[in-house]
Amino acid sequence: MRPKRPAGAPQAGAQPVTLRDVAEAAGVHTATASRALNPKAQRMVNAETVRRVVRAAETLGYQPNPIARGLKTSKSSTVGLVIPDLTNPLFPPIVRGIENVLESAGYSALIVNTDNDPERERALIDSLRSRQVEGLIVATARLEHPLLVQLQEQHVKIVLINRRIENLQMPFVVGDDATGIALAVKHLVDLGHTRVAHIAGPQTTSTGVDRSRAFRHAVRDYGAEEDPALIVECAHWSEGDGAASMRRLLDRGTRCTAVVAGNDLIALGCYDVFAERNISCPEDISVVGFNDMPFLDKLRPPLTTVGVPHQELGAEAARMLLDCIDEPERRPRSLLLPVTLIVRDSTAPPRA
Amino acid sequence: MRPKRPAGAPQAGAQPVTLRDVAEAAGVHTATASRALNPKAQRMVNAETVRRVVRAAETLGYQPNPIARGLKTSKSSTVGLVIPDLTNPLFPPIVRGIENVLESAGYSALIVNTDNDPERERALIDSLRSRQVEGLIVATARLEHPLLVQLQEQHVKIVLINRRIENLQMPFVVGDDATGIALAVKHLVDLGHTRVAHIAGPQTTSTGVDRSRAFRHAVRDYGAEEDPALIVECAHWSEGDGAASMRRLLDRGTRCTAVVAGNDLIALGCYDVFAERNISCPEDISVVGFNDMPFLDKLRPPLTTVGVPHQELGAEAARMLLDCIDEPERRPRSLLLPVTLIVRDSTAPPRA
DNA sequence: CTGGCCATCGCAATCGTTTGCGGTGTTAAT
DNA sequence: ATTAACACCGCAAACGATTGCGATGGCCAG
Numbered sequence: 061m062r063p064k065r066p067a068g069a070p071q072a073g074a075q076p077v078t079l080r081d082v083a084e085a086a087g088v089h090t091a092t093a094s095r096a097l098n099p100k101a102q103r104m105v106n107a108e109t110v111r112r113v114v115r116a117a118e119t120l121g122y123q124p125n126p127i128a129r130g131l132k133t134s135k136s137s138t139v140g141l142v143i144p145d146l147t148n149p150l151f152p153p154i155v156r157g158i159e160n161v162l163e164s165a166g167y168s169a170l171i172v173n174t175d176n177d178p179e180r181e182r183a184l185i186d187s188l189r190s191r192q193v194e195g196l197i198v199a200t201a202r203l204e205h206p207l208l209v210q211l212q213e214q215h216v217k218i219v220l221i222n223r224r225i226e227n228l229q230m231p232f233v234v235g236d237d238a239t240g241i242a243l244a245v246k247h248l249v250d251l252g253h254t255r256v257a258h259i260a261g262p263q264t265t266s267t268g269v270d271r272s273r274a275f276r277h278a279v280r281d282y283g284a285e286e287d288p289a290l291i292v293e294c295a296h297w298s299e300g301d302g303a304a305s306m307r308r309l310l311d312r313g314t315r316c317t318a319v320v321a322g323n324d325l326i327a328l329g330c331y332d333v334f335a336e337r338n339i340s341c342p343e344d345i346s347v348v349g350f351n352d353m354p355f356l357d358k359l360r361p362p363l364t365t366v367g368v369p370h371q372e373l374g375a376e377a378a379r380m381l382l383d384c385i386d387e388p389e390r391r392p393r394s395l396l397l398p399v400t401l402i403v404r405d406s407t408a409p410p411r412a
Numbered sequence: 413m414r415p416k417r418p419a420g421a422p423q424a425g426a427q428p429v430t431l432r433d434v435a436e437a438a439g440v441h442t443a444t445a446s447r448a449l450n451p452k453a454q455r456m457v458n459a460e461t462v463r464r465v466v467r468a469a470e471t472l473g474y475q476p477n478p479i480a481r482g483l484k485t486s487k488s489s490t491v492g493l494v495i496p497d498l499t500n501p502l503f504p505p506i507v508r509g510i511e512n513v514l515e516s517a518g519y520s521a522l523i524v525n526t527d528n529d530p531e532r533e534r535a536l537i538d539s540l541r542s543r544q545v546e547g548l549i550v551a552t553a554r555l556e557h558p559l560l561v562q563l564q565e566q567h568v569k570i571v572l573i574n575r576r577i578e579n580l581q582m583p584f585v586v587g588d589d590a591t592g593i594a595l596a597v598k599h600l601v602d603l604g605h606t607r608v609a610h611i612a613g614p615q616t617t618s619t620g621v622d623r624s625r626a627f628r629h630a631v632r633d634y635g636a637e638e639d640p641a642l643i644v645e646c647a648h649w650s651e652g653d654g655a656a657s658m659r660r661l662l663d664r665g666t667r668c669t670a671v672v673a674g675n676d677l678i679a680l681g682c683y684d685v686f687a688e689r690n691i692s693c694p695e696d697i698s699v700v701g702f703n704d705m706p707f708l709d710k711l712r713p714p715l716t717t718v719g720v721p722h723q724e725l726g727a728e729a730a731r732m733l734l735d736c737i738d739e740p741e742r743r744p745r746s747l748l749l750p751v752t753l754i755v756r757d758s759t760a761p762p763r764a
Numbered sequence: 765c766t767g768g769c770c771a772t773c774g775c776a777a778t779c780g781t782t783t784g785c786g787g788t789g790t791t792a793a794t
Numbered sequence: 795a796t797t798a799a800c801a802c803c804g805c806a807a808a809c810g811a812t813t814g815c816g817a818t819g820g821c822c823a824g
Contacts (some may be wrong), residue, residue, distance in 0.1 A: 078810060089774050094812060107771060123542040127482045128810030131779045146508055152498045168522050190475040328710055358680055360712025432779060441804045446782060480780030729808045
């Protein structure tokens with residue numbers, strides 16, 4: 061007889077009501093109790109017995125111990141979420157989307173921030189794996205990403221979010237960058253712009269190359285000028301790099317009346333140099349961003365941008381990962397979510 | 413002899429290198445291996461043996477299985493983080509601060525978003541506890557918070573962040589709201605304002621009452637007008653509620669030339685109302701916010717606010733929680749972190 | 765009446781660690 | 795020389811769940 065906890069003190073200490081307790085209470089063996097509580101195995105046990113066990117479990121307030129369960133099944137009900145920096149306003153909505161679907165599936169997420177440092181990334185992923193995460197949602201993918209292909213070879217379940225990897229069968233969910241950019245360019249051309257520039261994101265990321273490729277196509281399709289000088293690249297998706305690139309563009313005297321930025325942060329960088337140089341937006345130059353991160357409508361001028369359903373992005377990625385976990389043999393699916401142009405006041409017809 | 417994994421395929425499958433493997437490799441029992449690897453118990457085993465074991469562990473790439481360890485020790489190396497909504501820009505920096513110190517201590521955080529719903533909060537905390545978190549960092553505390561006192565009675569380790577609970581010995585770490593508000597009021601008075609309003613946060617939270625109390629004191633201390641009509645309250649710390657309260661203030665005809673908002677979101681609400689009613693800031697009304705959330709400098713006008721070291725807040729809270737875990741008997745400490753006034757362009761002398 | 769099948773359930777091993785306890789062998793004290 | 799003290803290490807029992815396998819009993823068909 062193991063020591064009973066003091067009666068009348070339900071849940072006094074931690075929560076020591078174990079499977080054995082409910083088994084005893086129901087007058088069965090722990091094995092039967094386990095099966096009775098497990099939907100997959102319920103049919104192996106008498107319906108009446110199941111009822112007794114679940115009732116016992118309920119009245120005792122039994123909560124299975126996921127650690128013990130995890131030890132036996134080597135499932136942790138946990139997934140790892142690898143992002144560059146939670147502080148980047150792009151990610152909180154994604155994270156919430158992910159957590160929402162994980163939560164309803166009984167899973168939870170361990171979040172790590174790599175700060176885009178490959179060394180750190182490797183270490184953090186190691187620690188994630190040692191915590192037995194059942195899969196990874198990765199938002200830090202670069203086009204060339206040896207670590208990720210290595211993980212894939214080790215059959216780690218991975219789904220990419222917001223990024224793809226070249227020449228690789230790895231499931232991903234991204235926004236429809238191409239039509240987003242096309243929408244932006246069309247909007248500008250419709251306003252009358254002919255010389256529109258592009259401040260591209262880093263070409264080491266799929267997002268960067270997809271958007272700049274889409275830009276070149278759109279410029280051609282909608283009949284704007286195809287001047288290579290109108291395209292500059294950023295080293296990182298940051299405000300500072302955006303500003304630097306904008307300065308480069310201006311300094312080399314490339315004339316333009318509109319710019320589509322690789323993302324909102326880069327657009328913010330443009331705003332900074334506009335302020336430095338007394339350029340007024342949208343009168344002198346129109347700007348459109350990408351992502352529709354929060355509070356863009358509070359800027360002066362409110363930023364025209366393309367809205368990406370980040371929360372759904374996250375939700376879909378989580379669903380996809382759970383699918384991979386449930387049926388490891390399914391072939392990788394990927395998803396392209398629709399985006400929308402959000403017109404605010406940073407775009408206007410060019411000065412006559 | 414248990415089946416060896418195929419040689420030449422290091423880490424091929426999951427990561428099946430177990431303590432037993434290193435024990436065998438070092439020619440000792442798992443028990444000794446365990447002790448050799450555990451700093452607390454190393455002195456119970458011969459130094460030479462320790463060396464052999466650690467070398468074996470290193471060459472095999474041994475990673476202890478935290479699940480198994482947790483099962484035995486009922487420690488999960490995990491803490492729960494309870495916040496209202498990750499999407500609120502206030503929290504990402506806090507989370508990063510927390511994760512930084514947890515990471516270096518070998519802990520990690522499970523984040524849940526309550527959306528300020530007590531029912532959801534209870535359910536999420538239950539799920540956190542069933543995952544054996546060793547403690548909680550809570551950012552959702554209200555002045556009256558039965559759930560939290562109940563948890564405290566059950567000896568759950570809790571540290572509050574950004575909030576306190578009334579009449580309760582529960583460790584917390586907060587910014588110095590009082591001097592923050594005092595700084596703001598002094599700044600406005602120095603500019604020449606005499607009728608300064610306060611749009612207070614919800615008085616159900618310590619932050620709300622602390623700031624509005626500080627406001628009343630500061631107004632008196634610096635000789636501004638003490639008109640109760642100058643103070644209105646928000647139901648929530650949100651943009652919408654801030655706007656609503658600002659409208660109430662204006663609609664009842666209370667004259668004022670400056671307002672200190674309970675936080676930045678509320679200040680943003682004021683901006684919205686200014687836009688609606690063609691009030692220009694700072695010419696007609698000055699505004700100062702609280703928190704210095706990201707991108708405030710991009711607003712028009714850039715928002716004067718009081719800066720709170722959120723990342724340090726998080727870091728200190730995490731340190732505090734780890735302390736509580738390590739030595740459960742220590743009496744609760746609390747921390748008040750210094751804040752600074754950040755003057756931008758939303759404040760100016762009142763119109764002559 | 766017997767053998768076989770099926771439904772139901774218990775036994776016990778197992779997951780990878782930690783840890784109380786007891787068993788060595790060695791050294792120092794009497 | 796006997797023994798106490800000690801350092802070191804192995805044995806085995808945990809931790810709380812899952813699961814292959816075997817045992818039991820009831821039932822039907824042959």
